[in-house]
Amino acid sequence: MSLAPSPLSPLTELQTTRYGLFIDNQQVEPADGAYLDVLNPATGRVWAQVPDASLADVDRAVASARAAFEGEWADWRAADRAAFLIRFGQAIADHADEIAQLQVDENGKLIREMAGQARLMPEYFNYYAGLAQMPTGHTNPLHLKQMLNYTVREPLGVVAAITPWNSPLLLLVWKLGPALAAGCTVIAKPSEITPVSTIRIAELAAECGLPPGVFNVVTGYGQPSGTALTTHPGVDKIAFTGSTATGQAIAAAAGRSLKSLSLELGGKSPNIVFEDADLTSAVNGLIAGIFGASGQTCMAGSRILVQRSVYDRVVEELAERAERITVGDPQDDRSEMGTIACRPQYDKVLHYIDVAKGEGARLVAGGTPATVDGFEGGLFLRPTVFADVRNDMQIAQEEVFGPIAAVIPFEDEDDAVRIANDTQFGLAAGVWTGNVQRAHRVAGKLRAGTVWINNYRKTGYNTPFGGYKQSGVGRENGPDALREYTEEKSVWVDMGQGVKDPFNPRA
Template identity: 80%
Template sequence: MISSSPSVAEYGLFIDNARVPAEGGPLDVTDPATSDVWARVPDATPADVDRAVTSARRAFEEGEWPRWRPADRARFLIRFGEAIADHADELAGIQVRENGKLLREMAGQVRLLPEYFTYYAGLAQQPSGTTNPLHLTGMVNYTVREPLGVVAAITPWNSPLLLLAWKLGPALAAGNTVVAKPSEITPVSTLRLAELAAACGLPPGVFNVVTGLGQPSGSALVAHPLVDKVAFTGASETGQVIAAAAGRGLKRVSLELGGKSPNIVFADADLPAALNGLVAGIFGASGQTCMAGSRILVQEERYDEVVRRLGERAEAIRVGDPRDPATEMGTVASPAQYDKVLRYMEIAKEDGARLVAGGVPAKVPTLPAGLFVRPTVFADVTNDMRIAQEEVFGPIAAVIPFRDEDDAVRIANDTRFGLAAGVWTGSVQRAHRVAARLRAGTVWLNNYRKTSYATPFGGFGHSGLGRENGPDALRAYTEEKSVWVDTGQGVTDPFNPRA
């Protein structure tokens, strides 16, 4: 912190391993459970962004980090993970204060982060090139993978540190430098993470943080000529703008965007298990996840029963203080998101959906200014309704009936998104048949909302470009170079390069 008052902490940018003031004016950071302003960060100007990117470019071109041995980068990543574990309670608490998600969820995410960095520490030391057999005599060819350069990592507010780790782990393991721009709603946790990285011995300029709105700071970062790759998680509409801007500079880009994921319940499903998966899929994190199972498709034979039981489960969910261990659903993250969720509840009613549960703000007497809404279930939804086609990013379930397997697949794939899907059935044959037909980057069979650093995550269609996590993520932060060696044993014809 640059300075502080008894109630509001003042933060700067983080550049060259130091807290620095910015040219841009202040932005308030608000606790959505109380509506109190508890911190302020800069709204970085293009000049501020330029300082951060220039620092990262200097660290890449002139600094030691890209030239560290992979084993040394791996040692740093492990040490960094250990520091995160030591500060897990602090980092979880900051995120809860920023976005209102459950403390137990944020704490669980933070405690997993060291494993992400340990995983990429291991991959950093694995063989990354190939030796290729050739049709030419006396020639040897091999490939090597080298870091891209400066990575712009633009992250959302729903899981700020976890989704940053998805980018930071492979980017650093490959030897890149990073400029992170967190959401203006959740900037403090990222600034604190950067301080921990510096304390663990990361060279200056390797990991910088700029805070601010999409305009001007985000746009300036994407358009900066010294940025080599943009890695973005957020709304699909913003992703389209970023892809177009990055394309003008021929930058590498990866986009993890929105979803309208189907959670499909067949008549032969284990219904108690499926209901648990439906509740976790749409009401976990107050529905504020890109993978939320917001379209619940139920076979006609079980439709009325599932609607009734899901409504009962929704009404029983404990909404309240996200820091209370007994709370099952916290707030939505911001006033804008709160208004959006309530607006979509009205849109669903206007379009003819039947309200089964919720549909109103939630009152928490101890936190009267909190941004709480009731878990909401709409039935008799058709797939052409806005509530079934547009991403709400809130705790609203749209329950849609289907006749048979073909009908379920048709409805599930009738969307511009393709991030995830769930299938609940007692038939292993059906599970695999349906999984093969779904146009989604992740399919969960008799489970939902599981991810790992070891497996790829990303989507089809408007759900994004590229994949995060797993070994492919590391390759996505590298350039491949082909090297040719003449061993002196071949016959050279200068007019026939293929000889």
């Protein structure tokens, strides 16, 4: 097996392709020659190998990023960075089918979902191309005469972008767009489950004229490469998306050297249905909120809170709809739910099903593995609905990250808000009601970074995303994201007659 720039789909080829680290605009072999296998979760087959980076490999990537930050990249004007981002976005658009396919091969999500994300990513780069050229400083009126004060924003430095397996490229773009627009350099560390797609878009960036070292990719397990990045003295900022537990560990490690942090972490988001809601629309939103992406999304509406007067009807409709969802080949447009991304996650979801049963939750749909003809080695699960869940159950308090809906009854508005906020998380929430006053009133009381009213699971490049409480620190997307990758400098200028002797003011 040799290093290759382009993969082969495991659904059409049995060959295993070996990839390298991406450093200085080229694939390179790992220092110690260690590789790990990449499996397709639908077929169970190994289809690629990537380096399991060592400390020496991390040092090499950081040195490359630092040299680029202090070298050629520092000379690029904002207009140059903007022009690159537009070229890069177009290259991704031109290769959208390829990079969508790569992600399906890696994590088993539906091709139609991955294709939709791939076609959307260029818009993020176009947006940040515009922001790259926007004024970022200002002048300040002062209490002192004959003095001028102005501020400028400068790129923060070398960024370690650590990304998860559920939407590997879109969540990287959320970091890469503002980081490059600001003038930072980036070392991406994708999940060991989904590394190939990240290598591929780094190649596209190089083909679009990005200087060597500006965008590097280090693959491998969290230990040692991920840990090495979070503690490396040459890294100025860590941008992480993943579990709250890992985010806490990263924050603790980064705190020792006071690195800048942005953390987008876990969720246990409430999707609240009031009795005056359009129940047909609400059930559609509930289904999309928890079974889209096989429930493997931080914003999943995994706690479904339903007012008591319509509770039985909603539970019945949810169960019936869940049983009708087509679980199948992620490549088939007729499939409505793909696989769980990896064996450990698959086993974790099955464990939570057993826990929920043991705690007394009532299983009304799913709860078992799904069998798909021709994919006997695939990690498929049936969409699962538990009713009569109490909010103190594990199934209601802990992030499962899988296709499990926990349905909880509530009495009135105050009860709904109390239950919704009774969690360590605060990433997102949904409110379904026909009462406009109630919609805004409840949205204002929910401790969540995003609240959807009569819709769910929508995001955009120009609006912030992030969480309260243990769901994260900082915001991604929107204009504020650009500030996350800059430092603000205050400059004072004497406009008068110079500095007088401070110890002899009459002189």
